[in-house]
Amino acid sequence: MHNAQLKSTVQKIAEQNKVNPSTVQRAEKYAEAVDTIVSNTGVNPFQLITGEIKADKKDIERLAKKPVEIQKKIIEKVERKETNIKKELKKIKDKEKVIPEPVHVNFVIFVI
Secondary structure (H helix, E strand, O other), rough: OOOOOOHHHHHHHHHHOOOHHHHHHHHHHHHHHHHHHHHHHHHOOOHHOOOOOOHHHHHHHHHOOOOOHHHHHHHHHHOOOOOOOHHHHHHHHHHHOOOOOOOOOOOOOOOO
């Protein structure tokens, strides 16, 4: 077999579009994130893709990794124009940074 016949789909798409294969892989990752959010929340994909809902690609990918209920809450707030995806993800990140207070346990040892 010739080397050309063994090329991956990513390589073929990259060549057809005159881009680097890593560009194709990043596009695939973004498309999968959009699909996940659309599937989980019912949001119109064109709102995400066209920028009607303001979010960069990294924020879309980060949101897609969150639990379904969090995705739904964030998209609902964003659609009501209460906030944006970046702000909501930052709130979650900030909450995750909070270190819980140490728990003090008092106990007594009895020696018999």
